[in-house]
Amino acid sequence: MQMSDSREIAAPPAIVWQAILDPDVLRACIPGCESLSGSVAEGYQAVVKQKVGPVSATFTGVVQITDIVEGQSLRISGEGKGGVAGFAKGGADMALEPSEAGTRLTYTVDASVGGKIAQLGSRIIDGFARKLADEFFTRFQDAVEGPEEEPAPTEAEAADAAPKKGWFKRMIGG
Amino acid sequence: MPKDGGIGASTKRREDVRFLTGKGRYTDDINIRGQLYAHFIRSQVAHGTIRKIDTRDAEAMPGVVKVFTSADFTGVGGIPTGWQVTSRDGQPMLEPKHPVLAEGKVRHVGDPIAVVVAETLDQARDAAEAVEIDIDELPAVVDMKAAVKGGPLVHDEIGSNLCYDWGFVEENKAAVDEAFKKAAHVTTLDLVNNRLIANPMEPRVAVGDYEDHSGQHTLYTTSQNPHVIRLLMGAFVLAIPEHKLRVVAPDVGGGFGSKIYHYAEEAFVTKAAQILKRPVKWTSSRSEAFISDAQGRDHLTRIQLALDADHNFTALRCETYANMGAYLSTFAPCIPTWLHGTLLAGNYKTPLVYTNVKAVFTNTVPVDAYRGAGRPEATFQLERVIDMAARELGVSPVELRRKNFIQPDQFPYQTPVAVVYDTGNYQATLDKLLDLSDHAGFEARAAESKARGKLRGFGLAHYIEACGIAPSNLVGQLGARAGLYESATVRVNATGSITVFTGSHSHGQGHETTFAQVISEMIGIDASQVDIVHGDTSNSPMGMGTYGSRSLAVGGSAMVKATNKIINKAKKIAAHLMEASEADIELKGGKFTVAGTDKEKSWVDITLAAYVPHNYPLESMEPGLEETAFYDPSNFTYPAGAYGCEVEVDPDTGKVTILSFTAADDFGNVVNPMIVAGQVHGGLAQGIGQAMLENCVFDENGQLLSGSFMDYAMPRADDVPFYSVDHSCATPCTHNPLGVKGCGEAGAIGSPPAVVNAVLDALHRGGFTHVTHIDMPVSPSRVWQAMHG
Numbered sequence: 001m002q003m004s005d006s007r008e009i010a011a012p013p014a015i016v017w018q019a020i021l022d023p024d025v026l027r028a029c030i031p032g033c034e035s036l037s038g039s040v041a042e043g044y045q046a047v048v049k050q051k052v053g054p055v056s057a058t059f060t061g062v063v064q065i066t067d068i069v070e071g072q073s074l075r076i077s078g079e080g081k082g083g084v085a086g087f088a089k090g091g092a093d094m095a096l097e098p099s100e101a102g103t104r105l106t107y108t109v110d111a112s113v114g115g116k117i118a119q120l121g122s123r124i125i126d127g128f129a130r131k132l133a134d135e136f137f138t139r140f141q142d143a144v145e146g147p148e149e150e151p152a153p154t155e156a157e158a159a160d161a162a163p164k165k166g167w168f169k170r171m172i173g174g
Numbered sequence: 175m176p177k178d179g180g181i182g183a184s185t186k187r188r189e190d191v192r193f194l195t196g197k198g199r200y201t202d203d204i205n206i207r208g209q210l211y212a213h214f215i216r217s218q219v220a221h222g223t224i225r226k227i228d229t230r231d232a233e234a235m236p237g238v239v240k241v242f243t244s245a246d247f248t249g250v251g252g253i254p255t256g257w258q259v260t261s262r263d264g265q266p267m268l269e270p271k272h273p274v275l276a277e278g279k280v281r282h283v284g285d286p287i288a289v290v291v292a293e294t295l296d297q298a299r300d301a302a303e304a305v306e307i308d309i310d311e312l313p314a315v316v317d318m319k320a321a322v323k324g325g326p327l328v329h330d331e332i333g334s335n336l337c338y339d340w341g342f343v344e345e346n347k348a349a350v351d352e353a354f355k356k357a358a359h360v361t362t363l364d365l366v367n368n369r370l371i372a373n374p375m376e377p378r379v380a381v382g383d384y385e386d387h388s389g390q391h392t393l394y395t396t397s398q399n400p401h402v403i404r405l406l407m408g409a410f411v412l413a414i415p416e417h418k419l420r421v422v423a424p425d426v427g428g429g430f431g432s433k434i435y436h437y438a439e440e441a442f443v444t445k446a447a448q449i450l451k452r453p454v455k456w457t458s459s460r461s462e463a464f465i466s467d468a469q470g471r472d473h474l475t476r477i478q479l480a481l482d483a484d485h486n487f488t489a490l491r492c493e494t495y496a497n498m499g500a501y502l503s504t505f506a507p508c509i510p511t512w513l514h515g516t517l518l519a520g521n522y523k524t525p526l527v528y529t530n531v532k533a534v535f536t537n538t539v540p541v542d543a544y545r546g547a548g549r550p551e552a553t554f555q556l557e558r559v560i561d562m563a564a565r566e567l568g569v570s571p572v573e574l575r576r577k578n579f580i581q582p583d584q585f586p587y588q589t590p591v592a593v594v595y596d597t598g599n600y601q602a603t604l605d606k607l608l609d610l611s612d613h614a615g616f617e618a619r620a621a622e623s624k625a626r627g628k629l630r631g632f633g634l635a636h637y638i639e640a641c642g643i644a645p646s647n648l649v650g651q652l653g654a655r656a657g658l659y660e661s662a663t664v665r666v667n668a669t670g671s672i673t674v675f676t677g678s679h680s681h682g683q684g685h686e687t688t689f690a691q692v693i694s695e696m697i698g699i700d701a702s703q704v705d706i707v708h709g710d711t712s713n714s715p716m717g718m719g720t721y722g723s724r725s726l727a728v729g730g731s732a733m734v735k736a737t738n739k740i741i742n743k744a745k746k747i748a749a750h751l752m753e754a755s756e757a758d759i760e761l762k763g764g765k766f767t768v769a770g771t772d773k774e775k776s777w778v779d780i781t782l783a784a785y786v787p788h789n790y791p792l793e794s795m796e797p798g799l800e801e802t803a804f805y806d807p808s809n810f811t812y813p814a815g816a817y818g819c820e821v822e823v824d825p826d827t828g829k830v831t832i833l834s835f836t837a838a839d840d841f842g843n844v845v846n847p848m849i850v851a852g853q854v855h856g857g858l859a860q861g862i863g864q865a866m867l868e869n870c871v872f873d874e875n876g877q878l879l880s881g882s883f884m885d886y887a888m889p890r891a892d893d894v895p896f897y898s899v900d901h902s903c904a905t906p907c908t909h910n911p912l913g914v915k916g917c918g919e920a921g922a923i924g925s926p927p928a929v930v931n932a933v934l935d936a937l938h939r940g941g942f943t944h945v946t947h948i949d950m951p952v953s954p955s956r957v958w959q960a961m962h963g
Contacts, residue, residue, distance in 0.1 A: 084302065084303055087218060114218045114877050118283075118873070119461060119464065119465065120461070122873070122877070122879035122880075122885060123885055
């Protein structure tokens, strides 16, 4: 599976770059991420819980940031083992450039699975990977962009794991 | 009036009573006191190096008795291959080791790495999660052409992915090439014969048992040929002498080829039971079956047909890449060669044939025989290229075939591909087909479809197949590492009932009914007095089992031979009792009479005398009435037939609907017409499944994408039509005592090209004349893309 897309983010490239390299951002943006520790230089240990079609599993694995061209582009990749459920691996090549809105983030995502997930879920895996990628970049965008209006969270929203809009920007005082 | 018993009667299948009332005894029904359960941990990657297997945590878990790895099987042989094929350069095929559990490397998704044996299946499964396995994934090779052009090596130690490069008939190669140069017309077709998964209703099961006090091993297994498993596993894998190894294959719920082979799981449970001194059972899940049962077909072929100006076939040339998967399964090497190349003359007089087959290792599940095995691949390419040639030449596909048929007065017919057809009449089956399918009314039906906006097409395919395998001396020359005779012991009991122990194995074929009909006919007693016993090496003589449509033609012949010995001895006893000359004794309707007198003894009089020999010629004859015979056929049998398929294509969606399917088969003499019709129906459903629905797909990393019934489309009742089946055009086999030919695989062999030819005919009639071929399965998307591509 491979897909490419781009997003306009209302924040300067420097802020976006900083966000990508922040493990707290990664942890908040990777859907189903239960823990993430480590550093850019040494890679992160991550635990991600996901349900792919009929197979649900907790994946433990490594997330790495490589191919860094300072301020411009990098690759985030991960590989997780889900025990009897099989394994999943994938990554995203990301590039930043200044744009009218702030930053244009372009990315190419690739993903592959193996074992039971592939055997039972191959039909839905492309759509699933697409949805995960979309969710990741939506969360990322929300984290980086400034708060617009903030309605009082409903109970359901409060229970949702998705972080509030603009939290990263607020955190770094933007 | 239909007969109510004996040969030719449509006797209802006696075994169905127990199958349909839930009283069948399958391998999974066998549970032995103290039994443990095995769970296999299989590779999730198609290719990789095993770095570490840590079983300590798993072995500490509740109920776990032992976790096995290849380290526990160091003194054990590999899973053997039963056939040696020689390459064009005279070198033997490359034959890498196939270990019981992966050694150092995994080579396909599903390759077994470790086995957890525990008190319960749930405990074994839970503990499997705790086995730590570290594998470095290697690039996988899935595409056959890439595999032989320097792709990653599946087996490093053999240095190539090309198992063999076979040419047949190699001596004809130059003459074939020359004929192509001189041809008035050459038709070339590239095609794929799609990989299939057999999917018998009952997944595989194996139970190993070991008696410490006697050293006796028993393996209960879902096999089509228990004696072959005993031979292969005992002699080549575990070094257990045959008298210490009993293999039992009880009721088996379908095999279609996939249960011929000796599998690692069988060797595992047998060995584990010995090591642990407790019975060990393994039951395959359906998901496991998808990645551990040998699969079928998977050929990439270019076929070329040369014709002269009068449309006579002058030569045929083929090049095929045949996928072996990651390891050589038991009979894998012979399928694309001797069961494929030898059928390329088909029903035709083509004087020159050359085929080149390259067998290739890939990081996929092993491939072996599946219903038809090589012959469907040969028939598909031949019958497709003939249809294509007819279209290119603007002649009727029916007449082009008819013109090139071997004529009825040419039998026995020596083909240019080694085999000699003993008998046949292809014109007769074609005429019967055209009649039964109302071919004369086709144009009117096509017009009616057109008025409804649908495209109707008719597809014809002829087939001939070599089955009833096989003459042992011949297959020995061709590389078989086994003989292919069959055996039977006919035991007449004192009060006249008969128990037949046959080396054939029934896993759906109805032998218990058919074989009893034959005995009933020969002796003249009611079939209810005859029991057919099979599937246990401890009570039946060494037999080769059931595959290659061989049971009645070879196993039935052995039984006839043994029964004739019984009759000869019974006549001697009758002659003694009636004080007559043996030559004057006649057996009819279960009674012995003396010709020209009113003297008579019943069957039971004689059988009783044999076991209570008070008045018996003991000085010249042993008491008892039990005979064993082995029958080795002198040739294959050659069933042949004409298949016609009528389809409608929806031009808006590309969806194909099969409206009718007609089969006119020549099976020689028929013992039970109902069972034969059932065999044809089943074969047709599987052939239609291949043509329309089924496709086994691996992604470029070797992951199986069609790994469940959600993605692997099996034919369902509403995917197949009501069949019209006929076997009245019979030319009896000339070399076996019953005059019978195999009928089990014909349906699956002849039907795929009939379906595809019908779809192409519909498209051409609808004006889509640019479409020359569509690969199977002819799914709506493929048909639509071909129409608009």
